[in-house]
Amino acid sequence: MRIILLGPPGAGKGTQAKDLVTKYGIPQISTGDILRKNLADKTPLGLEAKKYMDKGELVPDSVVVGIVRDRLKESDCKKGYILDGFPRTVPQAEALDAALAEMKTPIDKVLSIEVPDSELVKRLGGRRTCRSCQAGYHVMFKPSKKEGVCDSCGGELYQRDDDKEEAIKNRLKVYMASTAPLIGYYKNKGMLATIDGVGDMKVILDRMVKALKG
Ligand code: ADP
Ligand code: ADP
Ligand code: ZN
Secondary structure, X not given: OEEEEEOOOOOOHHHHHHHHHHHHOOOEEEHHHHHHHHHHOOOHXXXXXXXXXXXXXXXXXXXXXXXXXXXHOOHHHOOOEEEEOOOOOHHHHHHHHHHHHHHOOOOOEEEEEEOOHHHHHHHHHOEEXXXXXXXXXXXXXXXXXXXXXXXXXXXXXXXXXXXOHHHHHHHHHHHHHHHOHHXXXXXXXXXXXXXXXXXXXXXXXXXXXXXXXX
């Protein structure tokens, strides 16, 4: 199964992707995680991307398209995958279409997760992320067992620079301008399923599984 998770920052893409990985045994491909890993390792790619990420701007299309093209060629993607946070612009979606047409492996479904802005701001403001494994937590909605420590790997939890107030506002703006048009793009292709992203995380997972079966 090849799936795209579409939705504004804080919609729960990363959270749900982790559960879909467990359920379907296919990898999660998060361009945000890949960029942050490069940043932590201080690669030239990571240092270049940081300039955009800290302000909540998008990294140039050519950079992320290159990352995803390479990643899709790895052997664990043969069974399928979950794209989380890519594509984020129409040119990225077109580049993905072209790459997948060449590989003869079309996307099965695009799940568009809908959450109102007021809720997104609360989610992003309280999000904590593991430095080592990138697992996501929330100080109120999904606290770790021990404060500041990752349940799965014992790594240190931190607040992303772009989860601070100014960057959050900008990211929501960037989403509306550059990413929201993808909803129409995939709807026109008959690939879109809309998911209500408010409520219990397990209930939202059930909604996704139903949409993937339908
Ligand atoms: P995205 O990857 O779409 O940016 P995340 O999965 O990182 O979103 O979720 C953003 C924040 O909201 C995280 O702190 C996460 O723990 C929390 N969260 C995710 N889903 C829900 C939910 N259904 N209800 C409340 N909080 C949630
Ligand atoms: P979110 O929680 O907002 O969904 P991500 O972890 O997916 O955050 O992305 C964090 C940042 O990484 C984005 O604000 C952007 O700067 C960069 N980024 C991630 N994916 C892409 C992409 N597909 N195109 C451009 N920039 C991206
Ligand atoms: Zn961890």
